[in-house]
Amino acid sequence: MSEKRNKLVPAGELQRQQAFAEQVKELMLLRTRNPVPLAHVHTYGCQGNVADGERIKGMLAQMGFEFTEESKEADLILYNTCAIREHAEDRVFGNVGALKHIKERHPATILGLCGCMMQQPQVAERIRKSFPYVSLVFGTHVVHQLPELLYRLLTCERRVFELPDSDGVVAEGLPVRRDGELKAWLPIMYGCNNFCSYCIVPYVRGRERSRTMEAIVAEAKEIIAAGYKEITLLGQNVNSYGKDLPEPVSFAQLLRTIDALPGDFKIRFMTSHPKDATKELIDVIAESRKVSHHLHLPVQSGSNRILKAMNRHYTREQYLDLVAYAKKRIPDLSLTSDIIVGFPGETREDFEETLSLIKEVGYTSLFTFIFSPREGTPAAKMDDPIEAKEKSAWFSQLLKVQEEIAAKRSASMVGQVVEVLCEEEGKNGLLTGRTDGNIIIEFTGSPEQIGRTVNVKVTRARNWILVGEAIDEETKL
Ligand code: 5AD
Numbered sequence: 001m002s003e004k005r006n007k008l009v010p011a012g013e014l015q016r017q018q019a020f021a022e023q024v025k026e027l028m029l030l031r032t033r034n035p036v037p038l039a040h041v042h043t044y045g046c047q048g049n050v051a052d053g054e055r056i057k058g059m060l061a062q063m064g065f066e067f068t069e070e071s072k073e074a075d076l077i078l079y080n081t082c083a084i085r086e087h088a089e090d091r092v093f094g095n096v097g098a099l100k101h102i103k104e105r106h107p108a109t110i111l112g113l114c115g116c117m118m119q120q121p122q123v124a125e126r127i128r129k130s131f132p133y134v135s136l137v138f139g140t141h142v143v144h145q146l147p148e149l150l151y152r153l154l155t156c157e158r159r160v161f162e163l164p165d166s167d168g169v170v171a172e173g174l175p176v177r178r179d180g181e182l183k184a185w186l187p188i189m190y191g192c193n194n195f196c197s198y199c200i201v202p203y204v205r206g207r208e209r210s211r212t213m214e215a216i217v218a219e220a221k222e223i224i225a226a227g228y229k230e231i232t233l234l235g236q237n238v239n240s241y242g243k244d245l246p247e248p249v250s251f252a253q254l255l256r257t258i259d260a261l262p263g264d265f266k267i268r269f270m271t272s273h274p275k276d277a278t279k280e281l282i283d284v285i286a287e288s289r290k291v292s293h294h295l296h297l298p299v300q301s302g303s304n305r306i307l308k309a310m311n312r313h314y315t316r317e318q319y320l321d322l323v324a325y326a327k328k329r330i331p332d333l334s335l336t337s338d339i340i341v342g343f344p345g346e347t348r349e350d351f352e353e354t355l356s357l358i359k360e361v362g363y364t365s366l367f368t369f370i371f372s373p374r375e376g377t378p379a380a381k382m383d384d385p386i387e388a389k390e391k392s393a394w395f396s397q398l399l400k401v402q403e404e405i406a407a408k409r410s411a412s413m414v415g416q417v418v419e420v421l422c423e424e425e426g427k428n429g430l431l432t433g434r435t436d437g438n439i440i441i442e443f444t445g446s447p448e449q450i451g452r453t454v455n456v457k458v459t460r461a462r463n464w465i466l467v468g469e470a471i472d473e474e475t476k477l
């Protein structure tokens, strides 16, 4: 249940951080070996993490940092980590190991780690013991305190570990330094209450808490005024947006409000949990002017037995019902999903049900994962008799089946004219972008079209990528 505690970081606390930021600015000028202090911030994982990274960079910019892709020249190297699967964690540990050389060559370099991985006590302990050259470690609930943490490190403490466990806060008014120039991430809520049995997110990100509609709309207006052409609203389960606010509002209301803002931009959102996605949401997408006809609706499995063990709170039939309604209401809707293969206890029959579901839905694309046990989650303790080799074989089969579905879907688009936000010129000289349904498309056109919404005729399909040619001047939404 969403609870109505006050989660907002008080304005006074943010002012206190500003004062630390001023001090850090001066201290870093004395410490840097560069003309200005340089930071290298690398974010792993999902868009929620990317959005955090953009706020972290905003605060660092306020502290006088500029940014570099070259970790070797940085005064501060910060990895914003992801804990969703073991593979993600292994990559971070590998990269942290490689930082030792940089620290040996430039001992004044500050090496820091933050993000979801750090919220797991066993990980923080491993960093403390095995990576003594990492001196700044902070969790997901204290990002807004970065100025103070850096100040402590620069003045009096050899290592700073700030890792409180918490239900989570909402910090408004932090500066944001966005990565892209066309597409912006806009977090509308943080945390998760769902406790899917395989998932670490609720343990490392705290409980669901929504930003107010006012704060979100204000940020959306800033994004539009800065010339962005696409806003993606972010939350672990956007469909429960607003339930915890003092005056509850629904995600559908929020979508309608942002859709009504003036400007030339598109709206996307993720992620929708099927148990909370409503027909009203589908209606809003159908009736809106700016919301893309794309729905990411992670099903995870097509077997009711496995869905139950995953604690997903919907059945295959309920999911397919919603999909049928959505397809009827929005005939050109593009659906994407997440699938986990090899959940503990999954049998060949269960897996076959997943295959039959993905064929029935006809997804545009899938994000597919082999189950990865996460310490502290219920699924990590479940019996898991299926061998890794077998899981890999299922995984390959899933990819193959989806490839055929995507190829067919793409082929059916040849000859159509689609709206594309033109993002950049690729190495092959073709322009690239994504269709409204979020399919990558490469097309001939002129570089002035970058940053504009263009009409493109699809001439060919290459599995999940489309190929085409721009057919006229830019189009407005
Ligand atoms: N193992 C494999 N995949 C996972 N996901 C989340 N936790 C795990 C796990 N332990 C996948 C789910 C989720 C996506 C973001 O990551 O499919 O929707």
Ligand code: SF4
Pocket (backbone or CB within 6 Å): 192, 193, 194, 195, 196, 199, 200, 201, 202, 236, 237, 273
């Ligand atoms: Fe994880 Fe489930 Fe929450 Fe998504 S909804 S973040 S899969 S617990």
